[in-house]
Amino acid sequence: MTTTSPSAHTDTTTPPDASVLLRCHGLRCTPSRLHTLAMLSRSGLHLSSAEACAELHRLGAPFDPATVYRTLETLTAVGLTHAVHGPGPKRYGISSEPHHHTVCEQCGQVGTLASEPLREAVERIAEFTGLRPGASGSLLVYGRCARCGD
């Protein structure tokens, strides 16, 4: 006896795309969600709501700022994206590969920091402080980005 999930898809040849990800998280595939998710996924960037809005506009998928903001909040609520709080507006990034973050304290730009090479550093932090950081996404390293220089 087998049960068939109504959301099951039969296409096993391609990696999950934005529409599959959305459905897996119980979200309807609205154009703004599809485009925002695909754009963040492809760029690998962490963008503020305004920056995401500008980028979507550049890609020929313009949505009004309120829609983009609501979309990012919805995607973050179900865990498809995550928000990083630095100086200025929060930045949103895609939640695929585990990673930590760098934050420029001048311009607020958020960068990705691979978590695997920093495994030991995270263990050291637990040793020194008693704080047990999560496996990924725990470290927030502040500094100046290459563009802001010294």
Ligand SMILES: [Zn+2]
């Ligand atoms: Zn991130």
Ligand SMILES: [Zn+2]
């Ligand atoms: Zn900067």
